[in-house]
Amino acid sequence: MNNTPLKHTNEPGKPSTFDVVQKSLAKRRAAEHRFRFYGIAGIVLALAFLLVLFVNIFGKGYTAFVQTQIRLDIYFERAVLDPDGTDTEDALSKADYTLLIKKSLSGLFPEVNSRRDKRNLYALISSGASYKLRALVLNDAGLVGKTSSVWLPVNDDIDILFKGHIDREAKQSDRRVNDRQLDFIDRLVAENRLEKQFSSTFFTDGDSREPELAGIRGALTGSLLTLLGTFLLSFPIGVATAVYLEEFAPVNKWTDFIEINVNNLAAVPSIVFGLLGLAMFINFFGLPRSTPIVGCLVLTLMTLPTIIIAGRASLKSVPPSIREAALGIGASKLQTIFDHVLPLAIPGMLTGAIIGMARALGETAPLLMIGMVAFIVDIPGGFSDPSTVLPVQIYLWADSPERAFVEKTSAAIMVLLVFLIAMNGLAVYLRKLYERRW
């Protein structure tokens, strides 16, 4: 073949096909590049959003793990703590610890006399500081009558100021810390009495109206209880259903109907499960509101389809030769499944279950419906204690007006994401570990 272009000379005045193609080549090449670029742009856009989300949450949240503390020299005055001289624990636990703090502060700022200034001064300290002092004294009654230097949490507004979220130059009426308080703070800083310290409060305490005292332990415990219950209920039921549908069920209308139901339930919005929980478990069966037990029932129903579908896929991947071999040497059908097929399929089922659990851990809407949204300070101790869960806690804090809750919310989100990543990582690891090609 030679390379001379083909010419259609029989239609004069009309460009040849070759010319048409030749002319359009540049355009087509550009279109090709454009198309490829759109594809990359799509992926980059999605990933960029992911990055922005993570950076944003992390940037807002990492400050929540430290807390501004103030060092005060507290004189544990016997006349205040134990005025009757009874020296009983009861007296000590009912004493007015706030007075000790006030006295200590007045000692630092002797010139503060007016009521208004005093109020400004006392407002620097968190209302939870007195509980901390009480805990100290109850722990060591020997403190009474002595002076001791104690680190106490400051109020959330001061904390936020210290973390740089309040503009000192703004008009006084626009910020939550007034000029007088700024003076106090500057003097305290000069005396090295204010310091940011790592605070375990966030991990060891329950919810609170005061941001500086609020922690996620209650929500975390609630989440763990709910998740534990969900796993204990949904995994056996899911495995049993998957085994039945995949290995035993005859092919008939009834089995078809079950399958359609399972697939549909996987796509039902989670809030509808919440309605079911409210109408059935709480109003019909009279189970207590706001408790992990109702939460795990609702989440069980919600995660079951995921577990069943993953379980069936896992069972399908076990080759028939395994079953035939077992049946061939005289095992019953059930022995075949439970002794030979299931051990091979269980890692895959577990992977599916963990992914289902991760989804259940992040679920909020159905739990709002069953009342796990109450303000609960106590750490739940069992399945029938009122409690909340981590995502709901995030929702509650996100709704709070205090600026200090923003960092708490972000920090709680970070904890939630760490758990989710750990669970998904475990699922991937299990899958890799037990992956088998037949």
Place this chain on the structure above:
Amino acid sequence: MSPSILLIILLGLSYLGFRLGKNRALASVGGKIKDLHSLPSFYGFYTSLWSIIPALLVTMIWLSLETSWLANAVIAGLPEAMQSLPESRLYLILNDIRNVVNGMTYSDRIDPLIADAAKRYSQLQSLSHIVLSLVAIGLSIAGISFSLFRINKSHRARNTVETAVTVMMVICSTLAIFTTLGIVFSVLFESVRFFKVIPITEFLFGLEWSPQTAMRSDQVGSSGAFGAVPLLTGTLLVSLIAMMVAVPVGLMSAIYLSEFASPRFRAMAKPTLEILAGIPTVVYGFFAALTVAPFIRDTGASLGLTVSSESALAAGLVMGVMIIPFVSSLSDDVMNAVPQALRDGAYALGATQAETIRQVVFPAALPGIVGSILLAVSRAIGETMIVVMAAGLAANLTFNPLEAVTTVTVQIVTLLVGDQEFDSPKTLAAFALGLVLFVATLLLNVLALHVVRKYREQYE
């Protein structure tokens, strides 16, 4: 004795039954397993099933009846004047009593009547639990004795155990049906009660939504306005914005991943994209409300637009990002399933890769892609937390994305969170909305499945 301790005792008894049954079977043949009909462990399982199942059944029935029985007994002990109160008041009193029993009161002053009733309540409850424990443990021991009595070397333990296990599996598998039925009935039942108060036509075609007025009876429009149209348009608006983000981005990502990307890039990018779907929606809601919405408001302000601080746009954009993986993953799989021969044919005719994708691969994969988009729409409609936190509560009948709108899911949450009496039209309206939501998503799912099945090209 609390039910959880009872459960542990029953489990212990059932383990004991397992050992006893196994030993009994072995003893009956003098240790020669081959003389037994079934393997020894089957005799163990046989015994432990007999020990636990009747006891558990009785416990469950007992506990489910206990609540109402206790309530009746305690109410009967209240003074006459209190007993004759209407049912809803009585219910509240009962709730108070239960709260006292569970130590859930924070006030120091408790009505002595209530305290008294609570004391009686907890006495009766513990009495009931003691009787229950005795009955259940007795049943369990009886079951063990009965099965031990039946075990001999020709007893067909395996057949019984296998039947029992199969029956249990069948029961588990019907749970999916019961869940669907439970959803349908619980939502439908309350909705019917709602439609008795508010006609269904008013609900579906009314243009006003203000359920809050239903609380007061002396006000104009005292029955509240329950026209769902603003909610439906709000839902549609937010979903539409979400789809306008998710469909182009998701589709283009899917095309790039399945057609252009190297296997290594694909193996890395696909799971990373799927992280977007794994992030809890409450996180997106927080991000939308605190970062995206102010950003949009400020940008709008600098362009001279008035943007409400809770705009449909913010919620829709973030929701769109969340559902990108729903579009991209499924579409990617579908396009991957298009046979290579079709692409090769197009290349042979001189088409570029982009032309092949646009004119051959994409049309061949279209049913699957449409299915994935429909599923994404159903996900967008049912999404709750993002809109609750970022879209607002005002039921505006508008298609302006810069204004605050409300959605079906937001209203369900607002109507049902917090303590309400369960019979007001306000609460029932939430279930009617739930019904709408359930039906809409169900139809979308069925439609998606239908599209995929009916229009799928069969290669092979």
